[in-house]
Amino acid sequence: MPEFEHLWSPIKLTLELATLTTILLLCVGTPIAWWLARSRAPWKEAVAAVVALPLVLPPTVLGFYLLLLLGPNGPGGTIGSLFGLRSLAFTFEGLVIGSVIYSMPFVVQPIRNAFEAFGDRPLEVAATLRASDWDAFWSVALPLARPGFLTGAVLGFAHTVGEFGVVLMIGGNIPGETKVLSVAIYDYVETLQWAQAHVLAGGMLLFSFAVILSVMLVEKRLGRIGR
Amino acid sequence: MMRSVQTGLAHAAVYAFAALAALTATSLPGSAAEVKVAVAANFTEAAKEIGALFEKASGNKAVFSFGATGQLFTQITQEAPFEVFLSADQKTPKKAVAEGLALADSLYTYATGRVVLFSKNKDLVQGEATLKEGKFDKISIANPATAPYGAAAVEVMKKLGVYDALSPKIVQGNNIAQAYQFVDTGTAEVGFVALSQIIKKDEGSRWVVPDDLYAPIAQDAVLLKRGEANPAAKAFLAFLKGPEASAVKEKYGYGTGVVASVAKKKELVPAQ
Numbered sequence: 088m089p090e091f092e093h094l095w096s097p098i099k100l101t102l103e104l105a106t107l108t109t110i111l112l113l114c115v116g117t118p119i120a121w122w123l124a125r126s127r128a129p130w131k132e133a134v135a136a137v138v139a140l141p142l143v144l145p146p147t148v149l150g151f152y153l154l155l156l157l158g159p160n161g162p163g164g165t166i167g168s169l170f171g172l173r174s175l176a177f178t179f180e181g182l183v184i185g186s187v188i189y190s191m192p193f194v195v196q197p198i199r200n201a202f203e204a205f206g207d208r209p210l211e212v213a214a215t216l217r218a219s220d221w222d223a224f225w226s227v228a229l230p231l232a233r234p235g236f237l238t239g240a241v242l243g244f245a246h247t248v249g250e251f252g253v254v255l256m257i258g259g260n261i262p263g264e265t266k267v268l269s270v271a272i273y274d275y276v277e278t279l280q281w282a283q284a285h286v287l288a289g290g291m292l293l294f295s296f297a298v299i300l301s302v303m304l305v306e307k308r309l310g311r312i313g314r
Numbered sequence: 315m316m317r318s319v320q321t322g323l324a325h326a327a328v329y330a331f332a333a334l335a336a337l338t339a340t341s342l343p344g345s346a347a348e349v350k351v352a353v354a355a356n357f358t359e360a361a362k363e364i365g366a367l368f369e370k371a372s373g374n375k376a377v378f379s380f381g382a383t384g385q386l387f388t389q390i391t392q393e394a395p396f397e398v399f400l401s402a403d404q405k406t407p408k409k410a411v412a413e414g415l416a417l418a419d420s421l422y423t424y425a426t427g428r429v430v431l432f433s434k435n436k437d438l439v440q441g442e443a444t445l446k447e448g449k450f451d452k453i454s455i456a457n458p459a460t461a462p463y464g465a466a467a468v469e470v471m472k473k474l475g476v477y478d479a480l481s482p483k484i485v486q487g488n489n490i491a492q493a494y495q496f497v498d499t500g501t502a503e504v505g506f507v508a509l510s511q512i513i514k515k516d517e518g519s520r521w522v523v524p525d526d527l528y529a530p531i532a533q534d535a536v537l538l539k540r541g542e543a544n545p546a547a548k549a550f551l552a553f554l555k556g557p558e559a560s561a562v563k564e565k566y567g568y569g570t571g572v573v574a575s576v577a578k579k580k581e582l583v584p585a586q
Contacts, residue, residue, distance in 0.1 A: 158501045173451040176501045177485045259485030259496065260457060277385045278459045 094286060096263050097271035104179070104267060105247040108186040112194040112243045113236070115187065120195045120235075121224075124202035135199075139192045146252025149189060153257050157181045177259035182267070185257055186247045194243035201235020202228065234309040238302055245298045248291075346373045347546035350395055352386040353378050354402035354533065355456075355489040356427055356463055356508035360566045361400065364559045371553065374546040382489035384460030390415055390538065397541025398550055400424060400533065402490075403462035407536040420537035424554050426569035427531040428509040429466045431521040434500055439519035444504065445476045454485050454496035454505030462531055463490045467506030469528040510566035530569075 123135050141149060154176060157163030163175035163184075175181035209231060213223035229236075251269040258265035260274070268287060275284035353361045358380050365376040379386070379394075383402045390396055390410060399416065401407045404423070410416035433439045438450065456464030464486065471477040487493030490508050497505035512520060535554060541547030553559055560570045 154499065154501065158499055160500060173503070174501055177452055255488060259452070259454070259502075260488070261485055274457070274459060277382070277388050279384075279388055279391070 091283065091286060093262075094271075094283060097266055097268045097287070098290075100179075100263060100266065101248055101268040104182055104186060105244045107183055108190060108247045109194070109240050109244045111183070111187050112190060113240060116191060116194040116239065116243075117198060117236075120198035120202055120239075121228075123195070123199045138195050141189050142192050146189070146250075147256065149185070150253045150256030153181075153185050153188070153253065157184065157257060176257050177261060177265060179264050181257055182254060182265055185253050186250055189250055189253055190243045190246045193246045194239040197235045197238040197242065198232060199235075201232035201238075204235075205231045234306055237305055237309070241298055241302050245295065248294070346375060347544065348375045348377055349397050349541065349544060349546040349550045350377050350379070351398040351400060351550065352390065352394070352396040353380050353400045354383045354386070355380050355461070355491040356402055356510055357400055357425065357533070357568075358491060360425075360510060360562050360568065363562045364554065367558050367562070368550055368553045371558070372546075372549055374549060376550055380489075380491065382457060382460040382464075383462055384457075385489065395540060397538055397544055397547040398535065399538055400535045400554075401462075402427065402531060402533050404532050404534045405462075407534040410536060410538065414539070416536040416538045417542060420551060421534055422555070423532045424535040424570075425533045425563050427463070427533055428567060428569075429463060429470065429506050429523045429528060429531070430509045430512060431504060431523060432494075432497055432507050432512050432518060433504040433520075434497065434518045435503060436517065436519050438504060439521050441521050442474055444521065445471065445474055445480065448476065448480055448483065450503040451483065452485050452496075452502040453480060453483050454487060454493045454502035456490040456493040456506075457486045457488060461487075461489050461493075462533075463506065463508055464493070466528045466531055470506070470523050473527045510568060513565075513567040533568075 119134075119138065123131055123138075155161050157167075157175040159167075159174040163181065164173065167173060167175045167178075172178060172180075175184065205228075209227050210223050213227045218226070249269065250267070251273070254265065254267055254270055255273070258267070258270060260266050260270060266274075268291065272284055272287045272291070275281070275287065351361070351365075358378075361376075361378050361380075365378060368374065368376050379396065381389075383406050386394075386396070386399065386401075387406045387410065390399060391413065399407060399410060407416060407421055411418045411421060431439050431444065433450075438444060444450075455467040458464035458468045468477065471480055485496060485502055487496055487505075490511070493505055494507045494511045496502040497507060506523075509522060512518070535551060537547060537551055563570050
């Protein structure tokens, strides 16, 4: 009888990683998306391209640079030393940094699209009503862009859950710290413990299906209400 | 304009395809045959050298795939196209034979490997005291579930009674090559690696773990069912036993054949 009690730890860790990454990405991604949507700077598409890079880069490229970045000889070592760590590689914090970069386009793109979709008009109206820019952002732009935020958050969360190559390169497979779901599945397959692999992989399949389906349904619904 | 760009692209694609087809044609087996070999990561460097010698001697080409022993075995059970398997243990090739994936009479020990505690820092590793004091942040080992060198590292730490104390500091490489990469880049200060990986390097500090702390790593080779009909596969296994291959193995710190002979090779430990 195969043992299943070790399955919970990677699941919990993965959920923690994805939740934290999504929250951070909403905080960091929103101003970026706002700027990309509103700015008239000629080089803004270059910035957009940088944000979108993880879409096309092999995870090994990201993993390689992150290893250098987070390691003791990179900035990660300097930042880590502030917290008494030698390096940010092989730490949960390191995975969070990696995931934020890796999942950035999945959050920024939908939010940017949502900001662009309602155009200048609502903000102009808000201005004629003497709303400050800040006020207009909070009470006009954010509510209007709600579907974009929802899509971005769900996709960012799901994409972080599905992260594998980067984690394999900078994680070090530490149970409870960096051994996330995808790596645990890989380990189970490589050691022929297929019962466990089936449970986790099957769970991921259902989870991913549910995520995509709910995004589609919610977008459809919100789209209808918006109109 | 757009149209001409498109036709231009189409032409380029056709040329590229033709060139690719020509390349493939030239690499098809004519006079020289090819043998696909799955190799445990610790034997990477030695295998490459032996492969080059084999090609020179026989005209046949050995194509290597490197990975952790357990990983390679999983691939073999799933019909990976390997013809020869150079494992990092004896257990896995035996399992391959038992499952009807390999030929029992081809089984033999091609090398005996050794585990080393290694650091890029030239003062950090000073024998078992380094492990007992634990004055480091991270220690890298190969995944003990798939890599025999990782399992040996765990065995050493357990024997010294430091495993529980050190386990929060352990980071695992996917195979022994990644475990070494972690140490070499300094992301982990120390790590258990294979002697073959560091024997040519002068830098850093090392401790060749004595044989009484772990079961020596006898590494077996086996002819896989898929290689049964390929003369080049058999030729490679024969070459692996020969004097030229043995010289390469010794250069990388492997014992050839008998385990006991390795234990006496004290000169493997570089002068401090």
